[in-house]
Amino acid sequence: MSVRLLKVMLTIAMFIAAVFISGCAEKQERPAPAPQVRFDDIQMWINAFEDPDRHIWQKPEEVIKKMNVRLNDVIADIGAGTGYFTRRFAFAALTGKAVGLDIEPSMVRYMKEDAKKLGLKNYEARVVKTDDSELENNTVDIVFLCDTYHHIDNRIIYFSKVKKSLKKGGRLVIIDFYKKKLPYGPPPDHKLAKEIVISELEEAGYQLLRSHDFLPYQYFLEFGV
Numbered sequence: 610m611s612v613r614l615l616k617v618m619l620t621i622a623m624f625i626a627a628v629f630i631s632g633c634a635e636k637q638e639r640p641a642p643a644p645q646v647r648f649d650d651i652q653m654w655i656n657a658f659e660d661p662d663r664h665i666w667q668k669p670e671e672v673i674k675k676m677n678v679r680l681n682d683v684i685a686d687i688g689a690g691t692g693y694f695t696r697r698f699a700f701a702a703l704t705g706k707a708v709g710l711d712i713e714p715s716m717v718r719y720m721k722e723d724a725k726k727l728g729l730k731n732y733e734a735r736v737v738k739t740d741d742s743e744l745e746n747n748t749v750d751i752v753f754l755c756d757t758y759h760h761i762d763n764r765i766i767y768f769s770k771v772k773k774s775l776k777k778g779g780r781l782v783i784i785d786f787y788k789k790k791l792p793y794g795p796p797p798d799h800k801l802a803k804e805i806v807i808s809e810l811e812e813a814g815y816q817l818l819r820s821h822d823f824l825p826y827q828y829f830l831e832f833g834v
């Protein structure tokens with residue numbers, strides 16, 4: 610075998626190895642989807658999400674202030690649960706709209722009853738599919754997720770679609786638990802590190818605008834498109 614042929618074969622082998630190694634590295638970086646948790650035991654989750662002490666660490670009024678919600682904003686809360694944040698968005702955007710989206714019909718029923726009790730005509734709630742927020746193109750000022758991002762599968766595809774729903778200058782806000790042992794939230798292996806969220810959303814076409822660090826257990830990230 611000639612030296613030239615040997616060199617060519619060596620180059621091909623090195624190229625195949627490099628592709629294989631980079632493929633493995635990518636697989637290691639991309640975390641496996643979190644095990645699916647169902648939120649159908651409504652009473653248990655009402656107790657958790659609406660815990661009267663939650664405001665101490667969740668600081669909802671400060672979050673909404675930092676988000677700079679305007680009176681006529683349209684805000685979509687994906688994975689809204691009992692609407693802990695959605696109802697507050699409805700009060701903050703009185704001439705706009707707050708939409709609570711969830712895959713659990715019992716959560717959506719709870720939000721609808723809550724909106725009726727509070728007399729909030731600008732508070733809607735809808736059941737959505739696990740793989741699609743079903744938001745219409747160019748209709749939303751802020752898409753918000755609190756403690757829900759890590760539940761969503763195929764996030765790059767999901768949030769690429771979500772991006773189309775944002776109006777010009779619209780934002781995506783993600784609040785989720787730091788990936789470590791905490792007194793609240795899921796176990797660490799269900800959580801996603803802040804850096805993973807940022808890199809995934811950059812891949813989906815967003816840019817990080819601000820990262821707020823006043824919440825003790827959660828990162829709070831604002832993205833633009």
Ligand SMILES: C[S@@+](CC[C@H](N)C(=O)[O-])C[C@H]1O[C@@H](n2cnc3c(N)ncnc32)[C@H](O)[C@@H]1O
Pocket residue numbers: 647648658687688689690691692693694710711712713716737738739740754755756757760761762
């Ligand atoms: C941990 S709870 C957070 C509830 C609420 N955001 C809060 O902060 O109180 C997560 C919620 O996301 C919902 N959920 C999970 N996967 C979802 C998906 N793919 N699309 C929309 N909602 C989802 C669950 O049913 C549940 O109500």
